Amino acid sequence: MKMRIVALIFLVAFLGCSSPKQKETFSVEKARNTLDFAAVQYRNFVAAMPDTIEPRTFQGDTMVYAGIKWWTSGFYPGSLWYLYEHTGDDFFKKEADKRTRRLEPIQYVTNDHDVGFMLYCSYGNGLRLTGNQEYVDVMITGARSLATRYNPVVGSIRSWDHNRDKWDFPVIVDNMMNLELLIWAAEKSGDEFLRDLSIQHAYTTLENHYRSDYSSYHVVDYNPETGEINQKNTHQGFSDESAWARGQAWGLYGFAMMHRVTGEQEFLDHAIKIADFLLDHPRLPEDKIPYWDFDSPDIPNTYRDVSAASIISSALLDLSTMVEGSQSEKYFGAAETMLASLSSEPYLASEGENGNFILKHSVGHLPGNSEVDVPLTYADYYFLEALHRYIDLKEKI
Numbered sequence: 121m122k123m124r125i126v127a128l129i130f131l132v133a134f135l136g137c138s139s140p141k142q143k144e145t146f147s148v149e150k151a152r153n154t155l156d157f158a159a160v161q162y163r164n165f166v167a168a169m170p171d172t173i174e175p176r177t178f179q180g181d182t183m184v185y186a187g188i189k190w191w192t193s194g195f196y197p198g199s200l201w202y203l204y205e206h207t208g209d210d211f212f213k214k215e216a217d218k219r220t221r222r223l224e225p226i227q228y229v230t231n232d233h234d235v236g237f238m239l240y241c242s243y244g245n246g247l248r249l250t251g252n253q254e255y256v257d258v259m260i261t262g263a264r265s266l267a268t269r270y271n272p273v274v275g276s277i278r279s280w281d282h283n284r285d286k287w288d289f290p291v292i293v294d295n296m297m298n299l300e301l302l303i304w305a306a307e308k309s310g311d312e313f314l315r316d317l318s319i320q321h322a323y324t325t326l327e328n329h330y331r332s333d334y335s336s337y338h339v340v341d342y343n344p345e346t347g348e349i350n351q352k353n354t355h356q357g358f359s360d361e362s363a364w365a366r367g368q369a370w371g372l373y374g375f376a377m378m379h380r381v382t383g384e385q386e387f388l389d390h391a392i393k394i395a396d397f398l399l400d401h402p403r404l405p406e407d408k409i410p411y412w413d414f415d416s417p418d419i420p421n422t423y424r425d426v427s428a429a430s431i432i433s434s435a436l437l438d439l440s441t442m443v444e445g446s447q448s449e450k451y452f453g454a455a456e457t458m459l460a461s462l463s464s465e466p467y468l469a470s471e472g473e474n475g476n477f478i479l480k481h482s483v484g485h486l487p488g489n490s491e492v493d494v495p496l497t498y499a500d501y502y503f504l505e506a507l508h509r510y511i512d513l514k515e516k517i
């Protein structure tokens with residue numbers, strides 16, 4: 121009898137060890153719990169934030185700030201709007217409104233393309249949730265300022281004015297993200313030019329930024345007089361020919377979004393190709409949080425980029441609504457795995473740590489040795505957006 125019990129204990133122990141490791145699961149309840157945690161974290165964030173500057177990252181044990189003209193200034197107010205949406209608490213509404221209004225001067229910025237990021241994430245979410253018409257004029261003026269950077273010969277909006285010794289008319293794949301503000305402004309104002317230039321910009325990007333495997337170059341530099349391509353290279357990726365993870369994320373999100381807002385079939389077809397490049401990539405880890413560059417020679421001994429994962433997860437949820445059957449399940453399931461990973465160790469912060477940011481382990485600009493393995497405002501923003509999208513989609517089923 122005693123021998124039998126000992127054998128049974130061994131058998132149970134053996135089965136326990138040899139059964140396949142349970143895959144991280146996710147659910148609406150877990151998404152809500154993560155949003156609850158995010159709200160706690162951001163209450164502390166608000167309490168610690170000076171009124172006169174915007175958060176950028178947290179490095180070592182130091183908070184790093186930026187002025188409103190830094191490209192990320194819209195994400196913190198945007199995150200506060202998502203937390204207002206989740207909690208319904210006026211605390212977040214008041215703070216989001218205050219932080220949004222700080223960006224009013226951005227509507228006049230004409231020397232940089234990131235006006236779309238800055239105003240659509242802040243004012244755009246504020247308008248969506250409150251209907252406050254005071255936000256509308258700022259967004260339309262901002263869209264018109266951004267449109268001044270469009271060159272019809274190139275068929276693109278110029279991204280940067282810096283590094284003029286290196287580039288004549290640089291366009292980065294990230295610029296796809298600025299188009300949502302323009303399409304919204306076209307609809308609101310009736311100015312068809314804003315819509316036309318956005319569609320043209322997306323087609324030019326589709327044509328010139330993408331390789332035959334549907335990975336993207338980071339920077340395409342044009343001759344502004346002839347529209348010819350001078351060079352294709354990188355700024356933040358491992359090499360000119362590599363697939364920088366966040367660039368792939370911006371492209372995926374941008375083309376899915378452009379299909380959603382224009383209905384153009386080619387943008388959907390392209391988003392699908394990008395999604396498949398990413399999800400079928402042999403160097404995408406099992407938890408689906410990408411390394412900072414798919415072609416880093418240091419994989420697996422290099423950094424993940426949580427910001428890329430946040431953006432991709434949100435984009436995949438969007439894309440999953442545009443296709444059907446097993447294709448939709450593929451994109452939804454991959455996003456779900458990403459959200460499960462991001463909602464747990466080692467990516468999710470603990471209360472009070474990480475400068476009160478929600479997510480750890482993003483990479484801003486590794487070749488520039490800047491913002492490496494840190495929290496970033498846009499990782500948090502797209503994570504919150506993805507959690508909302510996930511709950512909305514699950515509750516529709």
Ligand code: GLY
Pocket residue numbers: 191294356366484
């Ligand atoms: N748009 C700049 C970046 O992704 O770092």
